[in-house]
Amino acid sequence: MAKAKTAYVCTECGAEHSKWQGQCTECGAWNTLSEIVVEPARAAGATARRGGYAGAADAPKVTRLAAVAALAEQRHATGIGELDRVLGGGLVAGSVVLIGGDPGIGKSTLLLQMLGTLGASLRGLYVTGEESLAQVASRGQRLGLGLDGLDALAETSIERILAEAGANRPDVLIVDSIQTIWTELLTAAPGSVSQVRESAARLVRFAKESGTSVFLVGHVTKEGGIAGPRVLEHMVDAVLYFEGEAGSRFRILRAFKNRFGAVNELGVFAMSEKGLREVPNPSAIFLSAHAQPTPGSAVMVTREGTRPLLVEVQALVDASALPNPRRVALGLEQNRLAMLLAVLHRHGGAAVYDQDVFVNVVGGIRVQETAADLPVLLAVLSSFRDRALPDKLVAFGEVGLSGEIRPVPNGEERLREAATHGFTRAIVPKANAPKKSRIGELDVVGVDRLDEALAAARDA
Numbered sequence: 001m002a003k004a005k006t007a008y009v010c011t012e013c014g015a016e017h018s019k020w021q022g023q024c025t026e027c028g029a030w031n032t033l034s035e036i037v038v039e040p041a042r043a044a045g046a047t048a049r050r051g052g053y054a055g056a057a058d059a060p061k062v063t064r065l066a067a068v069a070a071l072a073e074q075r076h077a078t079g080i081g082e083l084d085r086v087l088g089g090g091l092v093a094g095s096v097v098l099i100g101g102d103p104g105i106g107k108s109t110l111l112l113q114m115l116g117t118l119g120a121s122l123r124g125l126y127v128t129g130e131e132s133l134a135q136v137a138s139r140g141q142r143l144g145l146g147l148d149g150l151d152a153l154a155e156t157s158i159e160r161i162l163a164e165a166g167a168n169r170p171d172v173l174i175v176d177s178i179q180t181i182w183t184e185l186l187t188a189a190p191g192s193v194s195q196v197r198e199s200a201a202r203l204v205r206f207a208k209e210s211g212t213s214v215f216l217v218g219h220v221t222k223e224g225g226i227a228g229p230r231v232l233e234h235m236v237d238a239v240l241y242f243e244g245e246a247g248s249r250f251r252i253l254r255a256f257k258n259r260f261g262a263v264n265e266l267g268v269f270a271m272s273e274k275g276l277r278e279v280p281n282p283s284a285i286f287l288s289a290h291a292q293p294t295p296g297s298a299v300m301v302t303r304e305g306t307r308p309l310l311v312e313v314q315a316l317v318d319a320s321a322l323p324n325p326r327r328v329a330l331g332l333e334q335n336r337l338a339m340l341l342a343v344l345h346r347h348g349g350a351a352v353y354d355q356d357v358f359v360n361v362v363g364g365i366r367v368q369e370t371a372a373d374l375p376v377l378l379a380v381l382s383s384f385r386d387r388a389l390p391d392k393l394v395a396f397g398e399v400g401l402s403g404e405i406r407p408v409p410n411g412e413e414r415l416r417e418a419a420t421h422g423f424t425r426a427i428v429p430k431a432n433a434p435k436k437s438r439i440g441e442l443d444v445v446g447v448d449r450l451d452e453a454l455a456a457a458r459d460a
C-alpha cells in the first residue's frame with residue numbers, strides 16, 4: 001500500500017494546509033493545525049465509483065431528477081416516536097447521524113434502546129469503544145431488551161470495525177463513541193482531531209456505499225461543541241444534541257442540523273430505572289407548579305420544531321448596587337433582553353436601568369424565536385412591580401423597537417394548545433387573534449402595541 005499522504009487541518013475553520021505552521025493563515029487562529037490523512041489519489045477515485053452513480057461504471061452523467069426521485073430516501077421507523085420526530089420521520093438508509101451530549105446524559109442508553117425496538121425489521125450492530133461487552137449486555141438486560149436479536153462488537157480500530165461491518169452487513173451501525181476510534185494510518189492518539197476526523201470520514205463513506213444508517217456518539221466539550229474539528233459537523237447528515245438539566249430526569253433531543261428534516265425539532269424523554277421513556281405530549285412539563293400566581297412568572301406558548309410548547313419564563317428584577325447593572329438571560333439571547341428592556345423603558349414606561357435583571361426559561365429549554373418577547377417583558381414588569389400576572393394567562397408575540405407587537409407564525413395552533421391545557425386568557429398580537437375572541441374557555445386579547453398589552457395584563 002502506498003504511504004498515505006498527510007495534510008494539516010485547522011480545527012477552528014477547517015482550512016487545509018500542506019505544512020504544519022503555528023498560525024492558520026485562513027482564520028488567524030494559533031495552534032489549531034492538526035494532522036490528517038489525505039487519501040492516495042487512486043483509492044479516492046475507486047471509492048467515488050463504488051459510491052454508485054446508478055450503475056454507471058465511468059464518469060457521472062447528468063440525470064433527470066424525476067428518474068432519481070423514484071429512488072428517493074427510504075425511511076424506517078425506529079420504534080421510538082420521539083427519535084423519529086427529531087430525525088425528520090424515521091431513519092434514512094445510508095445517512096450518518098451524530099449524537100452529542102454530556103457524559104451520562106443517556107446517549108448509549110437511547111441508542112441501545114433504539115436497537116432493541118428496531119426489532120425484526122432491521123439488523124443492528126452496536127460497536128462499543130468505551131464499555132465492555134459484558135457492560136453493554138447487562139445494560140440491555142436491565143432495559144428489558146430482547147438480547148437475542150442484538151449484535152455487539154467491542155473494538156476501537158476503524159479498520160477492524162469496517163471489516164466486521166462489511167462482512168456483517170447491518171442495516172444500522174452504532175459507533176459509541178467516535179472519540180475512541182482510531183486508524184492505523186495515523187500516529188496521533190485516539191480522540192485527537194485527526195483521528196476523529198479520519199475515522200468519521202471512513203464511516204461516512206461506508207454508510208454511503210453500503211446504505212447502512214450510521215449513528216456516531218460524540219462527547220461534548222466544555223464550550224458546548226462536539227469534540228473534534230468543526231468539519232465533523234459538516235461531514236454528517238444530521239447532528240442531534242441530547243440535553244438535560246442537572247437534577248432533572250427530563251432529556252431533550254434537539255436537531256441542530258438535519259439534511260432530512262426540520263432543525264430545532266425537539267424530542268422529549270424522561271430517564272427512569274427502565275431507561276428512557278418517551279414523553280409524547282410534553283407541552284406542560286416546562287411549567288413549574290405554583291400554587292398561586294407568583295410575581296415575575298409568565299407563561300408563553302413557544303413553538304419548537306413542529307409543535308407548540310407551553311413554557312414558563314421567570315424574571316427577577318432587583319435594585320442593583322453595581323454601576324453597570326447585570327442583565328442575565330438563561331435560555332434566551334442576552335442582546336435581545338437588553339433590547340427588550342430598552343423598549344420597555346421607552347414604550348412601556350418602566351425604567352429598569354438601575355436594576356439587575358435576571359431572566360430564566362424554566363426546564364433548561366432554549367427559546368430562539370421572537371414570540372418570547374412579549375412574555376419576557378410581562379415577566380420582567382411583573383417582578384419589577386412585584387405584582388403577579390393573572391392566573392391562567394399565556395402570551396406570545398414579537399416586540400418591535402417602536403413598541404409594536406408583531407404577529408408570529410402559527411398563532412391559532414398555539415392558542416389551541418393553551419386552551420387544551422386549561423388557560424383562560426391570552427394576550428397575543430392582533431393579527432394572531434382569531435375573529436371570534438374565544439377558543440374554548442380561552443379568552444383571546446389581540447394587541448397592537450406594548451402599552452395595550454401591559455394594560456391588558458393589568459386589567460385581567
Ligand code: TYD
Nearest residue numbers: 103104105106107108109271272273274275
Ligand atoms: P448513558 O447512556 O451511559 O450515558 P452516555 O452514554 O450519554 O454517557 O447513561 C447513563 C446514565 O443514565 C447513568 O447516570 C444512569 C442512568 N440510567 C438510568 O437512570 N436508568 C437506566 O435504565 C439506565 C440504563 C441508565
Ligand code: MG
Nearest residue numbers: 107108130176
Ligand atoms: Mg455512553
